[in-house]
Amino acid sequence: MADRVLFRFMTVTDYEEEEKFLSEQHKEGWKLCKYWLPGIYFFDKCVPEDVVYRLDFEQAEKSEKTEYLQLYNDYGWEYLFDVNGFSYFRKRAGSEERELEIFSDNESRIEMVERVFKRRMIPLLMVFFSCVMPQLVIQFLNWNERGDPFAKGFVIFFTILFGLYLYLFIHCGRKIRWLKRKYMKE
Numbered sequence: 434m435a436d437r438v439l440f441r442f443m444t445v446t447d448y449e450e451e452e453k454f455l456s457e458q459h460k461e462g463w464k465l466c467k468y469w470l471p472g473i474y475f476f477d478k479c480v481p482e483d484v485v486y487r488l489d490f491e492q493a494e495k496s497e498k499t500e501y502l503q504l505y506n507d508y509g510w511e512y513l514f515d516v517n518g519f520s521y522f523r524k525r526a527g528s529e530e531r532e533l534e535i536f537s538d539n540e541s542r543i544e545m546v547e548r549v550f551k552r553r554m555i556p557l558l559m560v561f562f563s564c565v566m567p568q569l570v571i572q573f574l575n576w577n578e579r580g581d582p583f584a585k586g587f588v589i590f591f592t593i594l595f596g597l598y599l600y601l602f603i604h605c606g607r608k609i610r611w612l613k614r615k616y617m618k619e
Contacts, residue, residue, distance in 0.1 A: 435475035437463050442472040444601060445553045446546075446608035448488045448519065455486035455523075465523070468516050483526035487535045488519045490549050510535065518552060539616040546612045554605055561598045569595050 439458075443451050455465050455474075460483060463476035487510070491501065502512050505522055513521040526533060536542045569591040575584060 435466055436478045437476040439474045439476070440472050441474060444605050444608070445490075445517070445519075445549050446605045446612065448490070448549075449612075452486045452488055456484060459484040459486070459523070465513060465521070468514070468521070470517055484523050485526050485533045486521065486523045487533075488521055489535055490519050490545050490552075505535065508535075518549075539619050542616045543613055546609055546616070550609055554602075554609070557598070557601065561602070565591065565594050565598055 441451075441454060443454075458465065458474075458476055459479070460481055462479055462481040464479040464484070465474060465486070466477045467475035469475075502520075505512060505520075510522040510524050513523060515521070522535060524533065536545070569588075572584065572587040572591050
């Protein structure tokens, strides 16, 4: 059982903030041991030290996973686990700044951002336009025609779901655009 459990909601585009959060926890003496969606972090007590956490959204095929992890291991990164397509790594700080990055160039960072968009945002958009939007419209149009006491509840449920999806699309869309611009300028 973990010594500490924290909840932090972060979207797939907030990986830099997540890396910083995990590094700060380690500096305070809490090393990450497990993570469950949608943002439940499990930490074990440890000696406070300066450790860098990095996330990579690389969905290597099972046959290539060993080689993928060995590459990171060769550069001193400790592999922790995979969650939601992200591989979690950590490494003791103190090395040169470039050795604390898992990407060798900004093109690799941009490619990762594009993978996140293609593999996470596009499926969400498909669900949104094929399920959430039509159901919201159907429930809204039918809520007065039926004498169903649950009709109002369905309208409220799908309105909340619509709002959550809209927030995620706006937040993640802006963040993806910002990350791409940031990496192009560096």
